[in-house]
Every structure is written in structure tokens, then in C-alpha cells.
Amino acid sequence: MTTLNEVYCKFGETAEAAQLLETQLGTMLFALNASAENLFEAKNPERAAEILDGVNGHTLGQLLKRLGKTTDFLDSLESQLVQALGERNRLSHVFYRQHNLRRRSGEGRDIMLKDLEQIHDTLLNAYKAVMLLDGVDLDAIVATSSDAPEQTQSVDLPTRHLPI
DSSP: OOOHHHHHHHHHHHHHHHHHHHHHHHHHHHHHHHHHTTTTTSOOHHHHHHHHHHHHTOOHHHHHHHHHHHOSTTGGGHHHHHHHHHHHHHHHHTHHHHHGGGGGSHHHHHHHHHHHHHHHHHHHHHHHHHHHHTTOOHHHHHHHHHHOGGGSOOOOOOOSOOOO
16 A cells, blocks of 8 residues: 555655756757857856746746747657646646545555656656757666666765756
8 A cells, every 4th residue: 555655755756857847948948048149159147147037937838838939849749748738737736636535545545646657757758858859868878877887987966956
């Protein structure tokens, strides 16, 4: 039987997948806008900060809409991204309301966990697809590092908050 803590943990992992997708799309929108204003060549930190603030204020749906108006880069992923947006909205706005009192029983929590796993898969697959369009194959990176773990380098990753 699934515990309530397992449901909460999976909810957090699923919310993280939604934020990864949103962050990547925001990065793409920022790069497009900064490139259009030639900010990579002609440095203008104030304007770059304005663009970043605007992008950071957008929801996943708004990012998709803005990117759709700016580029056709994501057209091949439209149905996948629309599904991911629907699942992200369901997770954020109605997941616990939909499942109501299921959290009170083991069988109910099993149903909740299975639903969260499905939402997580949808969001993570959309994130991987967007990353692949951007030239990063996350599945290949994972496969390479798990095939030859002794060849992977140890990297000291930051553990504190880094301003973006």
C-alpha cells in the first residue's frame, strides 16, 4: 500500500518536472528575444534583465503561446506540449480536488500515485523532447553514464541557491 508521504513525494517530483519544462521554454524565449535585440553582441544588461523579468512572469501556457508567435521551432511538439500543459494545470489546480478523500485509504493512495506517475511521465517526456530540439539528448546522457559509471567524472555541483 502506498503511504501518504509517497504520494506527497511523487507530487513534488512531478511539480519539479513541470518547472523543468517551464524553465527550458523560458530559456528558449529569453534567447530568442535577446537574439532579436542583438543582446549577445551589443551588451545591454538592463534590457536583458527586463526581458528575463518578463519571461519569468509567464506561466507555462503563456510561454507556449509566446513561443508559438515567435518561432515555429516547437510546431513538431505541439500536441505533446498541449497535453503537458493540460497535465501541469491539472496537477497544480485540481489534482487533490479530483482525488478528494482517496488519500485516506491505501487503495486510494495507490490510485493517486499511479495518476501522479502518469502526469510525471507526460511532463518529463515533453521536457526531454524540448531539450532534444535544443540539441540535448537527456536519454543518451543517462544511458552513457549508466553504461560506464567508472568513466563518469565527479563534478562538485552547487548546493546553494544560485540567482538566475
